[in-house]
Amino acid sequence: MPDGPRPRPLSTVLSLSLLPVAGWFIVRPLLDPVPQLPALYTSIGFSIIALIATLYLVPALGPTLIKANLKGRDLLKTYDTPIPESLGLVCAAVYILLLMLFIPFPFSNSFANGRMVEVKGAQYEGIAINEFPHHFLSIYLSSLLALLVATLLGFLDDIFDIRWRHKVPIPIIGSIPLLMVYYAEQGNTNVVVPLPFRGILGRLVNLGPLYYLYMALLSTFSTNSINILAGINGSEVSQALIIAISVIINDLLYLPWPIDFRIPLHLLGSQAEVEVGGVWSAGMAYGSKELVERHLFSLYFMLPLVGVCIGFMYHNWYPARAFPGDTFCYVAGMAFAVVGIQAHFSKTLLLFFMPQIFNFVLSCPQIFGLVPCPRHRVPRFDANTNLLHPSKALFMRPPAKIATLVLHIFSALGLVELTVHPKTGQILETTNLTILNFLLVRLGSMNEKHLVQVLMCTQVAGSVLAFVIRYGLAGLVYDGDRR
């Protein structure tokens, strides 16, 4: 049997040259003239440190994890070498530690407020966010709590190998600190009603307890939807990376930029033209200081996540030297839920999850037992050609009528490939209902590296579509009211 891959080499020159860049970003807010968004510089610096730390710690701690029996076999490879599992724990530790060390930068007066006088001039140039509102500190801390709970629960899941049915609701526990602090702070439970329903429901509807249920379910969704779109090297991390970058791009639209330009979104059906940028209007915040603050908050969580994801991806890329484990999915999923909830853009966030939603809907017949669900639904590996083929679920007994109907619809839509009894027409086999098998059905067999690249393209395409919907089509059902 061939040996597994050796650890990927780390370029010392690159890491050493990144360190001074990180240092510059961290020191820059302390120098005159103080930039308009000082803590954002620190956050970028910390994110680079997150990248370097993950790059070095993941291979360094791998053997320790293997020794503690946190290891797995790579199912789609010819070799049998144990690969360390649960490296998401290392990612989470780096991520959360840096988020904790970051606390004084946006929230302390000595960094932000003490320089108020000097920056004051800048206020007249547009929206200046020198002082972070104090109640945001509780929100930041409750978000950290949620991430830590997610880390602990994810790690427990890795250690005790909790069964699927039991672990689906686990992220709800992680959302408890968010819900409790939201309640204590008397958070807004109103939602803006889409234009067509305003005649009946009015401009705002108070969802009350339902809003809390929605928040709890959002974290469950974002966590589990990343977790079930797994199985090939790099799939979990690449999803998290692309979603995080999408959220960051969306956040950047709301910051005060010195430039100002228009996007001809009326071509896409939007009623209003969209102006992006400009110090005065702070991009799409249109002068709302609160919107700027919310999106800054989101950036503080997303930037280091990108750093951690890139660092980890280097070792998780095909052929993987380290596996993320459930811990990674829990933490990344919770990070998205946190920014979606706390920065109030959960609907936009869900748009970035389109491939995950597609995968979930496609999986439903197997999740709910209509179609037999094997323990692993990953594509089938052919060791001779090194190609992945769609894996199949075999019907041990004739499928129920509803299952036959659903599968025939899926087949007509080109989502699955069915093996049908030539005489009776009864379904004997179906390709497993995941987006990975769907891609293999549509695009033909390919190797693992190619498949994860296709998956990443799908995710990027989903995000592009999300932006079109959010800033193009949403104008049809929502006005500018963003409470």
Place this chain on the structure above:
Amino acid sequence: MPDGPRPRPLSTVLSLSLLPVAGWFIVRPLLDPVPQLPALYTSIGFSIIALIATLYLVPALGPTLIKANLKGRDLLKTYDTPIPESLGLVCAAVYILLLMLFIPFPFSNSFANGRMVEVKGAQYEGIAINEFPHHFLSIYLSSLLALLVATLLGFLDDIFDIRWRHKVPIPIIGSIPLLMVYYAEQGNTNVVVPLPFRGILGRLVNLGPLYYLYMALLSTFSTNSINILAGINGSEVSQALIIAISVIINDLLYLPWPIDFRIPLHLLGSQAEVEVGGVWSAGMAYGSKELVERHLFSLYFMLPLVGVCIGFMYHNWYPARAFPGDTFCYVAGMAFAVVGIQAHFSKTLLLFFMPQIFNFVLSCPQIFGLVPCPRHRVPRFDANTNLLHPSKALFMRPPAKIATLVLHIFSALGLVELTVHPKTGQILETTNLTILNFLLVRLGSMNEKHLVQVLMCTQVAGSVLAFVIRYGLAGLVYDGDRR
């Protein structure tokens, strides 16, 4: 070889009768007339729930932990049955989950403030604490973060079995959220100078960064000092329980009680007589609303800890059915550090740690390598008599001069028993330098249950002495200034 003990039976009647009591305490603040300290009622209710949850969850989850290889042999028993280890994780989970669910009660306006009008009358009767100050929420959340980090690190320690030298500074990481939020909130770094030094240093000294170092070291001390006073059934939990109860008694002195009485502390050397209780003066807070709030904060953390400790002690009591693991020591130690720091009574807290300080000082020659330190320093078990005898450290080579000196001093003080070469006078053996071996040296061999009872008496005696020093002798070096 005999079998290990069977799980301790749980009295369903007792648990079922405790549930309505807990329910009453939780519901009581919602009923008119609203009590003066509504959230304190909720906290007591939650603490009873913590007790019941721990009682039931510890035996229920034991087999799962054994399956995940979290188990140990009881060194001081005749049987070899694996005992589940790291049950501190269950205690921590119950404790932290309840503390998270508790958030809305003191901090939400709908529970506290919404009833302001009705309670207003009570304000004229004394110090009414209806509304919790909002900045306390960040402090509460940062404390929860510290506890969660401690849980995670403790559990990692249990899984990866980190070496002593490496794990001593680990609790400092847990104190990072405390330090960061303290800094962001521009916490007070002044300390009140003892009366004799006021001529030189003035009334207050600003320690600045040293104060942060002090906070970080306090959490390291409280965690590790509990961790090294371990080894016999029930030792860790009983320490934590008695310290928590001592802190609670100290807190209760500062609450507004309807009764008012004097303690003739001048007999103990105090200059001022001490008045305890009274709605107007709120006990020893003497009208300071902030002092009342701080001690309420401390109670919110200590009451559920007592619940968890009692529940766990039932299963950890000799002969133990479950072991606490490092997780328990980390969480309990961090809980004490949190209240000491956040409620500003770290000096008083340290007084409650006198047996731990004694044990630490006694251990120093072994910790710092003067005296050989075997892997386990627990007393030696004699299976025939079922008694524990002092365990010994053997000198493989002649001790250094300083070690000889120190050991002879310890021996003269009756702290150790030495085996000396009859001719040369060279020390060949010493009893191990722990409080457990010291107790066996002084009081003679006894069985494990008796030894843990003696240890508990020592801890209680330490707390009594602590109160005498704090409220008697402290008057000699401090006035009433408690910043």
